[in-house]
Amino acid sequence: MRVWSKSEAQYVDHCIQEDLGMPLGYAMENAGHGVADVISEADVQSIFIICGTGNNGGDGMVAARHLKALGKEVFVYIIGDIDKGTSLCQEQFAICQKLELITDSLDMLPTCDCIVDAIAGTGVVGDLRDDLRQELDVIQTHIQKMTYEPLVVAIDVPTGLVADTGAVDPATLAADVTVTLGAVKQGMLLYPGRSYCGTIVEKGLGVSWDMFIEPSRTMYVTTEFAKKLLPQRIPTAHKGTNGHVVILGGSEGMYGAPVMAAEAAVYSGAGKVTLAVPTSCLDIVTQKVMPEVMTGSFGNMLHVRMHTVDKDAVAIGPGLGRNQEAKEMVRNFVNTFEGPLVIDADGLFALGRIETMGTTFIDRERPAVLTPHPGEFAALTGMTIADIEASRVEVAREFATKHNVVLVLKGAPTVVALPGGHVYINGSGNEGMGTGGMGDVLTGIISALIGQGLPESRAAVLGVFLHGNAADRLHEVKPFGFTPSEVAREIGTSIQALMTEEE
Ligand SMILES: NC(=O)C1=CN([C@@H]2O[C@H](COP(=O)(O)OP(=O)(O)OC[C@H]3O[C@@H](n4cnc5c(N)ncnc54)[C@H](O)[C@@H]3O)[C@@H](O)[C@H]2O)[C@@H](O)CC1
Ligand SMILES: Nc1ncnc2c1ncn2[C@@H]1O[C@H](COP(=O)(O)OP(=O)(O)O)[C@@H](O)[C@H]1O
Numbered sequence: 088m089r090v091w092s093k094s095e096a097q098y099v100d101h102c103i104q105e106d107l108g109m110p111l112g113y114a115m116e117n118a119g120h121g122v123a124d125v126i127s128e129a130d131v132q133s134i135f136i137i138c139g140t141g142n143n144g145g146d147g148m149v150a151a152r153h154l155k156a157l158g159k160e161v162f163v164y165i166i167g168d169i170d171k172g173t174s175l176c177q178e179q180f181a182i183c184q185k186l187e188l189i190t191d192s193l194d195m196l197p198t199c200d201c202i203v204d205a206i207a208g209t210g211v212v213g214d215l216r217d218d219l220r221q222e223l224d225v226i227q228t229h230i231q232k233m234t235y236e237p238l239v240v241a242i243d244v245p246t247g248l249v250a251d252t253g254a255v256d257p258a259t260l261a262a263d264v265t266v267t268l269g270a271v272k273q274g275m276l277l278y279p280g281r282s283y284c285g286t287i288v289e290k291g292l293g294v295s296w297d298m299f300i301e302p303s304r305t306m307y308v309t310t311e312f313a314k315k316l317l318p319q320r321i322p323t324a325h326k327g328t329n330g331h332v333v334i335l336g337g338s339e340g341m342y343g344a345p346v347m348a349a350e351a352a353v354y355s356g357a358g359k360v361t362l363a364v365p366t367s368c369l370d371i372v373t374q375k376v377m378p379e380v381m382t383g384s385f386g387n388m389l390h391v392r393m394h395t396v397d398k399d400a401v402a403i404g405p406g407l408g409r410n411q412e413a414k415e416m417v418r419n420f421v422n423t424f425e426g427p428l429v430i431d432a433d434g435l436f437a438l439g440r441i442e443t444m445g446t447t448f449i450d451r452e453r454p455a456v457l458t459p460h461p462g463e464f465a466a467l468t469g470m471t472i473a474d475i476e477a478s479r480v481e482v483a484r485e486f487a488t489k490h491n492v493v494l495v496l497k498g499a500p501t502v503v504a505l506p507g508g509h510v511y512i513n514g515s516g517n518e519g520m521g522t523g524g525m526g527d528v529l530t531g532i533i534s535a536l537i538g539q540g541l542p543e544s545r546a547a548v549l550g551v552f553l554h555g556n557a558a559d560r561l562h563e564v565k566p567f568g569f570t571p572s573e574v575a576r577e578i579g580t581s582i583q584a585l586m587t588e589e590e
């Protein structure tokens with residue numbers, strides 16, 4: 088699903104008028120009609136629509152007119168000075184006035200079973216002004232005093248949600264449904280914004296807009312989208328064609344991480360999986376790991392090269408430890424290995440600040456996949472975790488482009504950024520996934536998909552979705568307490584569900 092930034096939304100707005108010569112009022116009519124459709128499908132009778140004086144307010148008044156025509160009881164309350172509003176908003180106001188829909192007080196609000204936030208959308212500049220905050224606080228107080236919970240519907244975005252980052256103003260009203268226009272706005276998929284949108288419904292503007300903007304700069308990965316990324320298996324496939332994956336990791340006391348990664352690769356369909364660990368760990372790891380995984384050990388770079396030469400995917404890092412020896416091994420390997428590569432956990436730690444690695448990734452023909460969580464990404468970049476979280480889509484995009492890597496920036500939600508600047512916001516996953524080892528499983532899944540012939544970018548986007556989707560299945564049965572290994576075992580079922588998903 089396509090995702091818009093604020094500037095893309097505004098650019099489409101501009102192109103509708105300038106390039107097509109279509110009056111923006113037509114788009115507003117479609118938008119408001121779409122909102123009215125959504126509300127009329129809900130079981131509500133009286134609707135209190137709070138409108139600002141920009142075009143978001145205009146959408147609200149179009150919706151008011153349609154809802155009135157459907158026989159609903161409708162009140163329109165204006166925040167701000169209508170004389171200073173946009174011409175489209177003033178036009179709609181004049182119509183609503185004649186239809187006697189305008190009220191100048193909040194008195195009727197508590198009698199309504201639906202409240203619509205049409206105060207402002209993508210046109211908000213900077214922090215909400217104090218006067219608007221105060222109005223929102225008063226509205227919030229009215230809602231809290233109601234004896235039943237009204238349905239709160241936001242038009243385009245909940246007012247005060249920053250369309251690019253997902254930051255929200257403390258005064259923002261949390262919606263049950265957000266009817267977003269044209270395409271979903273980036274900030275609606277990022278936290279905390281996502282928690283304020285409720286169910287997101289997309290409504291069109293009555294005109295296709297893909298011709299105006301570069302395709303797929305930011306995408307939301309849904310089940311329908313992920314289905315298209317699945318690898319195809321030919322009937323004659325065998326272990327030699329399904330990829331040989333090597334996991335390099337492990338250290339004393341950290342045996343589980345590489346084992347989970349290797350087993351996840353098996354559950355994700357790898358033809359063969361070899362788990363190579365430092366010599367001192369071999370016995371314990373061999374006892375722990377499932378019989379389908381082959382084991383090997385390394386004591387020097389020559390051993391590492393022997394394990395990895397001509398393999399279909401190599402993952403380095405899970406449980407590798409952080410001593411000097413491990414660090415040097417990683418750097419040496421990353422600098423010289425040209426095959427399909429995934430770097431995770433202690434492998435990322437070993438890289439240190441990315442600038443010190445010079446052009447290592449830039450020259451690679453096949454981009455390496457890096458899978459940091461925000462803490463690891465902070466160590467790679469020198470950024471603070473707060474700054475990363477405040478704009479995870481943009482920082483991921485910038486990093487992937489600058490360093491020619493596929494960057495999997497994990498978290499809620501995980502975003503996958505590609506060297507060409509495209510970003511995929513993952514649509515699966517849940518809070519039950521916060522258990523040690525979850526990331527190791529993801530590394531195994533992505534490696535197995537690369538091993539089966541998917542390009543790194545596709546393997547990363549699909550792998551992240553499958554990982555979250557498998558966890559979502561477990562989450563339905565138990566909200567938390569499911570293990571990373573259970574998630575790995577669920578991957579096959581997730582693949583099956585994707586395959587049978589209706590188009
Ligand atoms: N994308 C499109 O093609 C279309 C967009 N439409 C609507 O138009 C909206 C954008 O309209 P506008 O550009 O007029 O802007 P908005 O209506 O989103 O916001 C402008 C209003 O917010 C107020 N405002 C701005 N910054 C503020 C701040 N910091 N504190 C308090 N108030 C602030 C302004 O005074 C003005 O009243 C979209 O969100 C959508 O609802 C639709 O009409 C249909 C077409
Ligand atoms: N609240 C959440 N919502 C969605 N995904 C989550 C959430 N918490 C954790 N995850 C996912 O779980 C995984 C945790 O990875 P990581 O922190 O590397 O774990 P570990 O180092 O223990 O293996 C990531 O894929 C992350 O996106």
Ligand SMILES: [K+]
Pocket residue numbers: 143204205206207208241242243244245246
């Ligand atoms: K709004």
